[in-house]
Amino acid sequence: xxxxxxxxxxxxxxxxxxxxxxxxxxxxxxxxxxxxxxxxxxxxxxxxxxxxxxxxxxxxxxxxxxxxxxxxxxxxxxxxxxxxxxxxxxxxxxxxxxxxxxxxxxxxxxxxxxxxxxxxxxxxxxxxxxxxxxxxxxxxxxxxxxxxxxxxxxxxxxxxxxxxxxxxxxxxxxxxxxxxxxxxxxxxxxxxxxxxxxxxxxxxxxxxxxxxxxxxxx
Numbered sequence: 747x748x749x750x751x752x753x754x755x756x757x758x759x760x761x762x763x764x765x766x767x768x769x770x771x772x773x774x775x776x777x778x779x780x781x782x783x784x785x786x787x788x789x790x791x792x793x794x795x796x797x798x799x800x801x802x803x804x805x806x807x808x809x810x811x812x813x814x815x816x817x818x819x820x821x822x823x824x825x826x827x828x829x830x831x832x833x834x835x836x837x838x839x840x841x842x843x844x845x846x847x848x849x850x851x852x853x854x855x856x857x858x859x860x861x862x863x864x865x866x867x868x869x870x871x872x873x874x875x876x877x878x879x880x881x882x883x884x885x886x887x888x889x890x891x892x893x894x895x896x897x898x899x900x901x902x903x904x905x906x907x908x909x910x911x912x913x914x915x916x917x918x919x920x921x922x923x924x925x926x927x928x929x930x931x932x933x934x935x936x937x938x939x940x941x942x943x944x945x946x947x948x949x950x951x952x953x954x955x956x957x958x959x960x961x962x963x964x
Contacts, residue, residue: 758801758810760829766797768849771877774932775847779817782922782930784825786909793823799830800841802867813863815844819909840868840890843908848876861885865894871908880919 767773780796787794799814812830818841820831833840844864846857857874864872868890875882885894886907897904903914911930912923922930 752807757805757808758799758812758830758832760799762799762812762814764814767847768851772847772849775875775877776816777933778930779845779847779922781933782924783817783819783909786911786924787819791822791824793820793825793828793831793836794818795828795831798828800833801830802833802840804832804834811863811867813860815841815864816847817845819843842869843871843906844869844873846872846874848874848878848881850878852876871906873906873913875920877919880915882913882915882920884913 767776776796780794783794794817796817797814798818799812800818801810801812803811805811818831820836820839820841822839823836831841846860848857861872861874865885870888870890871884871886873882873884880899882899882902884897884904886897887894888907899915903912905912910925912925914921914923924930
């Protein structure tokens with residue numbers, strides 16, 4: 747008997763039906779990570795996403811293996827909108843870095859399953875952080891064929907080999923720093939800086955035009 751092919755949206759749905767976050771603290775962390783990572787990698791060919799389903803392999807019948815990291819970075823893939831990240835449509839490039847921000851309902855069994863999934867499908871760095879308990883751990887390796895090295899709270903400060911960002915832990919919780927030493931900012935702060943830079947650029951261009959110089963020719 748000939749079986750009817752199953753449609754792509756059934757095999758690879760764009761939603762797992764779960765909320766992005768369970769509380770405002772977790773949500774702020776996810777948005778802060780995604781926004782700052784996009785800013786960090788804006789000059790590189792890199793795709794940064796938050797809470798996007800990643801399907802590493804094609805299947806003929808559901809369920810398809812998948813996870814939705816709270817934040818993920820994929821070098822070698824252009825930025826842009828996607829309903830989900832289907833790896834076989836992305837030059838078969840797996841996310842190299844993933845972040846998980848824990849909520850009160852998350853269990854260690856669930857996190858262990860995520861670790862195993864990420865390890866199996868080629869992630870090179872994974873970071874886990876509970877913003878309420880301040881529990882932090884991570885795993886990293888140079889290639890997908892290598893064994894994972896474990897990082898825990900007492901190993902901080904730690905610098906990500908791939909992102910070159912620094913993680914530090916204090917009584918107030920985790921702090922993440924850009925390679926230049928700047929603290930990861932709230933999204934509103936980044937937008938304010940961007941607006942200020944644009945205003946300064948507009949003023950400079952206006953001054954050049956007053957002097958009879960076309961800034962587009964410079």
